[in-house]
Amino acid sequence: xxxxxxxxxxxxxxxxxxxxxxxxxxxxxxxxxxxxxxxxxxxxxxxxxxxxxxxxxxxxxxxxxxxxxxxxxxxxxxxxxxxxxxxxxxxxxxxxxxxxxxxxxxxxxxxxxxxxxxxxxxxxxxxxxxxxxxxxxxxxxxxxxxxxxxxxxxxxxxxxxxxxxxxxxxxxxxxxxxxxxxxxxxxxxxxxxxxxxxxxxxxxxxxxxxxxxxxxxxxxxxxxxxxxxxxxxxxxxxxxxxxxxxxxxxxxxxxxxxxxxxxxxxxxxxxxxxxxxxxxxxxxxxxxxxxxxxxxxxxxxxxxxxxxxxxxxxxxxxxxxxxxxxxxxxxxxxxxxxxxxxxxxxxxxxxxxxxxxxxxxxxxxxxxxxxxxxxxxxxxxxxxxxxxxxxxxxxx
Amino acid sequence: xxxxxxxxxxxxxxxxxxxxxxxxxxxxxxxxxxxxxxxxxxxxxxxxxxxxxxxxxxxxxxxxxxxxxxxxxxxxxxxxxxxxxxxxxxxxxxxxxxxxxxxxxxxxxxxxxxxxxxxxxxxxxxxxxxxxxxxxxxxxxxxxxxxxxxxxxxxxxxxxxxxxxxxxxxxxxxxxxxxxxxxxxxxxxxxxxxxxxxxxxxxxxxxxxxxxxxxxxxxxxxxxxxxxxxxxxxxxxxxxxxxxxxxxxxxxxxxxxxxxxxxxxxxxxxxxxxxxxxxxxxxxxxxxxxxxxxxxxxxxxxxxxxxxxxxxxxxxxxxxxxxxxxxxxxxxxxxxxxxxxxxxxxxxxxxxxxxxxxxxxxxxxxxxxxxxxxxxxxxxxxxxxxxxxxxxxxxx
Numbered sequence: 001x002x003x004x005x006x007x008x009x010x011x012x013x014x015x016x017x018x019x020x021x022x023x024x025x026x027x028x029x030x031x032x033x034x035x036x037x038x039x040x041x042x043x044x045x046x047x048x049x050x051x052x053x054x055x056x057x058x059x060x061x062x063x064x065x066x067x068x069x070x071x072x073x074x075x076x077x078x079x080x081x082x083x084x085x086x087x088x089x090x091x092x093x094x095x096x097x098x099x100x101x102x103x104x105x106x107x108x109x110x111x112x113x114x115x116x117x118x119x120x121x122x123x124x125x126x127x128x129x130x131x132x133x134x135x136x137x138x139x140x141x142x143x144x145x146x147x148x149x150x151x152x153x154x155x156x157x158x159x160x161x162x163x164x165x166x167x168x169x170x171x172x173x174x175x176x177x178x179x180x181x182x183x184x185x186x187x188x189x190x191x192x193x194x195x196x197x198x199x200x201x202x203x204x205x206x207x208x209x210x211x212x213x214x215x216x217x218x219x220x221x222x223x224x225x226x227x228x229x230x231x232x233x234x235x236x237x238x239x240x241x242x243x244x245x246x247x248x249x250x251x252x253x254x255x256x257x258x259x260x261x262x263x264x265x266x267x268x269x270x271x272x273x274x275x276x277x278x279x280x281x282x283x284x285x286x287x288x289x290x291x292x293x294x295x296x297x298x299x300x301x302x303x304x305x306x307x308x309x310x311x312x313x314x315x316x317x318x319x320x321x322x323x324x325x326x327x328x329x330x331x332x333x334x335x336x337x338x339x340x341x342x343x344x345x346x347x348x349x350x351x352x353x354x355x356x357x358x359x360x361x362x363x364x365x366x367x368x369x370x371x372x373x374x375x376x377x378x379x380x381x382x383x384x385x386x387x388x389x390x391x392x393x394x395x396x
Numbered sequence: 397x398x399x400x401x402x403x404x405x406x407x408x409x410x411x412x413x414x415x416x417x418x419x420x421x422x423x424x425x426x427x428x429x430x431x432x433x434x435x436x437x438x439x440x441x442x443x444x445x446x447x448x449x450x451x452x453x454x455x456x457x458x459x460x461x462x463x464x465x466x467x468x469x470x471x472x473x474x475x476x477x478x479x480x481x482x483x484x485x486x487x488x489x490x491x492x493x494x495x496x497x498x499x500x501x502x503x504x505x506x507x508x509x510x511x512x513x514x515x516x517x518x519x520x521x522x523x524x525x526x527x528x529x530x531x532x533x534x535x536x537x538x539x540x541x542x543x544x545x546x547x548x549x550x551x552x553x554x555x556x557x558x559x560x561x562x563x564x565x566x567x568x569x570x571x572x573x574x575x576x577x578x579x580x581x582x583x584x585x586x587x588x589x590x591x592x593x594x595x596x597x598x599x600x601x602x603x604x605x606x607x608x609x610x611x612x613x614x615x616x617x618x619x620x621x622x623x624x625x626x627x628x629x630x631x632x633x634x635x636x637x638x639x640x641x642x643x644x645x646x647x648x649x650x651x652x653x654x655x656x657x658x659x660x661x662x663x664x665x666x667x668x669x670x671x672x673x674x675x676x677x678x679x680x681x682x683x684x685x686x687x688x689x690x691x692x693x694x695x696x697x698x699x700x701x702x703x704x705x706x707x708x709x710x711x712x713x714x715x716x717x718x719x720x721x722x723x724x725x726x727x728x729x730x731x732x733x734x735x736x737x738x739x740x741x742x743x744x745x746x747x748x749x750x751x752x753x754x755x756x757x758x759x760x761x762x763x764x765x766x767x768x769x770x771x772x773x774x775x776x777x778x779x780x781x782x783x784x785x786x787x788x789x790x791x792x
Contacts, residue, residue: 002652003598003624003626003649003652004593004596004626005595005596005597006511006596006597006626006652007511008510008511008655009508009509009513010513012510012658015658016658038464039464042463045458045459045463046462047458047459047462048454048455048458050454050458051450051451051452051455054670055447055448055450055451056447058443058446058447059443059444059447062441062443062444062446062447063441064640066441066443066446066637066640066641067435067436068434068435068634068639068640069640102498102664102665105662105663105664106664106665109662109663113407113408114404114405115402115403115404115405117406117407131661131662131665135662138659197400199401200399200401200402201401201402202402228399228400230399238464242463243463243464244460244461244462244463244666244668244669244670245462245668245669245670246664246665246666246667253398253399255398256398259404262408262411263534265527265530266504266527266530266534267498267501267502267505268498268502268642268663268664269498269499269502269527269642270640270642271642272498272640272641272642272670272671273641274450274640274641274671274674275668275670275671278670
């Protein structure tokens, strides 16, 4: 109960924490097989290397690391991040275009804070990442879905909705999208940058899964087609080094980044210097590329194992076949209700996320999101067999 | 320049980054003596101990530390924080009352997000901490000063302004306040808790300096008089272990804390597990109390050296005589303009913060804030002599 006289902010109307949080609370059961999270594989987390890097960073630059830092970032990290971006991306970037973030999700918060008013319109994929959807809702944005197909957002449909809705922003995860695993087709990327330029809206390109590619060829980010600075690129080390360190970054127009820094200053002031220093050494020692090469085969095997299991699911089941990332999105035949079946699945020891939570407009009760990265191959085989039998029984 | 069609949010009207940030940018000059910051002493930052604790934490619990954590905190840290609070405070506290924060300043952000609407009124001391004043302004709060004297906020004046303004919140730094160093008198603490209960507003008690006491007797926080859960207590390890790690916490009503956790979830998701783990081990190994005992004498010497120097300042100079904290607040004779003199001071190699930035209503151009903790004794003597001569010359 709240103390007398205290009331919630209007912006929290209908905000009750994400569905995933509630789901995580049922996962304490021992031996639960969870396809619900979005966690990278525990095996892929380089804790021994990070232990030595943390110690070394603190012994060699400890006073600066433990002291207050700049909102704009720990200087050695800024330097190595810049080098990393120049080596791996073809968009122009200098320090003034960079803002380290405490996870790329903080980017949505500061962009909304600095560039949107309540009632503004933000276009989103449907389905899309529910965590950021919640952040957009807290900032009282009108979420309008853009029609997509298996190749992602359809530029022609995007232009129609832009002309009708005059959005402030398009929020898009172009590569191995959460929750679908889908990738925006190469030929649709430049048109999106051009529409942003033509109509004057921001494209927030959230790209944390990009380096977890198990097949196919990398595609240029939308940001590489951005000649008018309407695209804000958000990257993250969460999926390729560690999510618990909370180190991501934003690349964008210098004035946008400067205003976001003021927003961040009033939030956490700066990202912890120590975690920036660890990622700095990781980049500076060229540990990242070999680490990614190391971890990809196991992720690939898990994805393939889960796809294999899905091929034996009841007739009428369809699902995405991602080339990377952490998720497969499943559509069961009409009439199936993933939310209702969820409780029974958990009782049998397997969890997933009902797909409805990812749709700004709700519905789609016959869909679900599966994560394959945070389970062993054995758990994937056992867990998927349990779901297959349960779903088959439910479908009668 | 912003990209075409992109505009700032209304809430950023008049927000241009804090005055202190601008000042920090002039401090790159080598050999600058800076009394401008709010940094703890570099010598007091335990970087070698933290290096070993970081390594140990990652080697023993590295998978959990590098994986996604809970917004509600890294479980071992929650446990040791709870033990620390029970041992050092007399207010009742359980885990449901706790939220780890990425610095206590994040507490203001999430409280505003979850509990205030634009146009709400927040009462503040005058002068007060300008960083949090900026956060309150971004949330479009009306800042109304409460009359204070050398003993801090005057309860009778507080009641008058509460009856007139019907505030949502009182933001107060009761101990070794920033920027004045003043401490709220013992007998004024309970009345503030009672007024919050009577009129139904939140008291945000920001208490990061409490343990940096060089003289006198510790006073109970306002929270210890709180029987109606109107007081949110915000503590921090920034001033006693490390600000660069960004680890603070909030203690409050369970429903308030739960809603703030949802706000934090949409910000940085959670505070970095590694920095929580380092503070956890620091507390668990009972390193904090001896560390504080170790660092106090040097802080005390610096405070006394600066007070000594101030006694030789021109006639008509008045200043606070804090028993702890990091700051002394100086009032020069009428007609002196600390902002105008600032440029010349910097040219002579000494920086401070003009006091006007700390006043919600502006003015008070004859005041300035001095930080003594981040300079050596020699720098304090040299820097204060420079200021004394400069100020005397200006006063003619």
